Amino acid sequence: TYTGDTRVSAGALRVAAANVINGSDLVLNGGVLEINGDLDTGNPGDFTRTVGTTGADDVRWTGDGGFSASGANREVRLNNAVAAVTWGGATPTSGFVGANNALILGSVSSGNTVTLANAVVLGGTGTRTIRTVAGTAAGIANGTLSGGVSGTASLAVTGNGRLDLTAVNTNSGTLTVTGSEVRLTGAATMASVVNSGGTSGITVQQGGRLVLDYSGSAAINRIGDTTDIALSGGRLDMFGREDTDFTETAGVLRSLAGGNQVNVQRTSNHDTVLAFSSLARSAGSTLEFTNDTSVGTLGNTNNNPRVTFVTAPTLEQTILPYAVFGNGTTPTAFAGITSGRLTGVTGTNTAETSWTDAIIAAPTGATDRALDADRTVGALNLGNNVNVTQNGSRTLTVSTGAILSTGATASTLTTTNLQVGGTGNRELITHVYGGGLTLDTRIQNNGNTTGLTKSGSGSLTLAGTTANTYTGVTTVNAGTLVLAKSDGVTAIAGNLVIGDGRGIDTVRLGANEQIADSATVTLRGGELGNALNVARLELNGLISDTIPSRIETFATLAITGNSVLDFGGGHVCSPTFLQLDSLTVAADSLLTITNWIEFTDFLLVEKATFESTQLARVVFDGYSGTANWKNYDSTYYQVTPVPEPSTYGALSLGGLTAFVLFRRRRRSV
Secondary structure, three states, X not given: OOOOOEEEOXXXXXXXXXXXXXXXXXXXXXXXXXXXXXXXXXXXXXXXXXXXXXXXXXXXXXXXXXXXXXXXXXXXXXXXXXXXXXXXXXXXXXXXXXXXXXXXXXXXXXXXXXXXXXXXXXXXXXXXXXXXOOOOXXXXXXXXXXXXXXXXXXXXXXXXXXXXXXXXXXXXOOEEEEOOEEEEOOOOEXXXXXXXXXXXXEEEEOXXXXXXXXXXXXXXXXXXXXXXXXXXXXXXXXXXXXXXOEEEEOOEEEEEEOEEEEEEEOOOOOOEEEEEOEEEEOOOOEEEEEEOOOXXXXXXXXXXXXXXXXXXXXXXXXXXXXXXXXXXXXXXXXXXXXXXXEEEEOOEOOOHHHOOOOOEEOOOHHHOEEEOOOEEEEEEEEOOOOEEEEOOOOEEEEEEEEEEEOOOOOEEXXXXXXXXXXXXXXXXXXXXXXXXXXXXXXXXXXXXXXXEEEEOOOEEEEEEOOOOOOOOOEEEOOXXXXXXXXXXXXXXXXXXXXXXXXXXXXXXXXOOOOEOOOOEEEXXXXXXXXXXXXXXXXXXXXXXXXXXXXXXXXXEEEEEOEEEEEOOEOEOOEOEEEEEEEEEXXXXXXXXXXXXXXXXXXXXXXXXXXXXXXXXXXEEOOOOOEOEEEEOOOOXXXXXXXXXXXXXXXXXXXXHHHHHHHHOOOOEO
């Protein structure tokens, strides 16, 4: 019977009956109303309150907020209608979501879909944000907008859930999807979204996904014919129509950064074509072109699902070295182009004496290759348990820089040197799936500046007793990179970037001092709160009674997004050390330190560059509050979870002695 405000400041307030909050204004200021029954019996919709600030039983936003559904799918009709509500008013004057606040759809406790039936006017300038929250049920929309979206402001969809749009939308600002899935289905179109000032009309990033779903729908142009789609650790899907052939036309496909996926699948026996004007790719980015279903085969013939380009991208030796192609979950070929249509290039199983820079070699496990001389090959497609070795001391040059490994059992490449052909800035691009790939070799520049790019869900291991000397950036877009050269032998000579904001991307140390002392290591995770998109550096210490279990030194550890530093391994008598010149943590980012053991694990940052303000965005798993620091010696601070007991000094002295002794064993070059 209370009549004061009902304020939801975080999480979800689940309400099953109208009389629970009747007579009270609902104020959304950080949380959601979780509708668990018909809260407005007799009216269409399950929640129909008036948006406002003066009447009784109003609903108003004074911060972020929204709705979720429980027990069944639920519908919200603000103002007891489906008429438009306008975003961006001077909250709380207008009542609806303020310009700088987010509309939240879904909650962690919700198992159903909540639909906002009102049309939504975004307003004229700025960016409006919808945050989706995944609940207890997989494969459903957490929120649906069934009224049209209009206005010239941009729209950003964030979070870890799914938003379905089912109506004609006329909004003309840009669309950015971060972490969340946005699905255009039913009558939905966003054909008015256009490129703006050099920015792509649509950007999908940090694990975001855009689905153009035509299954069961009438012919409709869901996106503009000249609208560019930019992927930066993102995924684009097209699901074909059931009743007839259909082609969706877009502008430039831009692979901006990270590992990206374009999935085209037909729903029935009809053509499903995704047609781009062209393809543009930035260094360090990779692409997977797939057909996730068993219906049809991704290709360039008959009524199979297809990807086409009006202006075909430039090939190197018949392939796009940065792109792979396949049906199902594991690509089996490099991507190529035939008459503007995307195709797969698997290569040929030919003797190594026949290799040239034009050959895409595909040796099988039954015919391993032992190099009898220095060889050049266009690209390598390694299947199950393939071993490329050498007789004597040999250099293998991969002219395109592309290596694909897909077998269930790991493949290996063992040569004295491995290098990439061409001049200028070049990349050794490894697409690794299945059991993994080991490069037991020295990767070197070849009159060029070579970088290493890792894509695919498998593990790539850099092994051997000789240091890698390539000087370009090493980029890990997906899966795991293991650094396992001999102790003190450099695996990474340049800078290292771990993660693209999509998936769990990991670098694991398999030996000591694998990264150059001068390197900057960037952990590039996804949005905070999204455990599906994390960048990880695993120190992976081993138990040893004579030297530190793991020690690594490099210049800068730079944190963006949701990132993890894992101290797993080691014990008190065999500590783990990470020594840094500087530590930086970007705004809206978080470094979580896991498996840290007091008196055993040491994160050291040079005093000359130390900024204590960075520690406000550093936490230790299992400890409360943010990180602290204290003196370690005259040169370093130690980053710790809590102020340590007085006994620490004596114990750390033993660790310091081991650290100093080990540092005398400098890396070999």
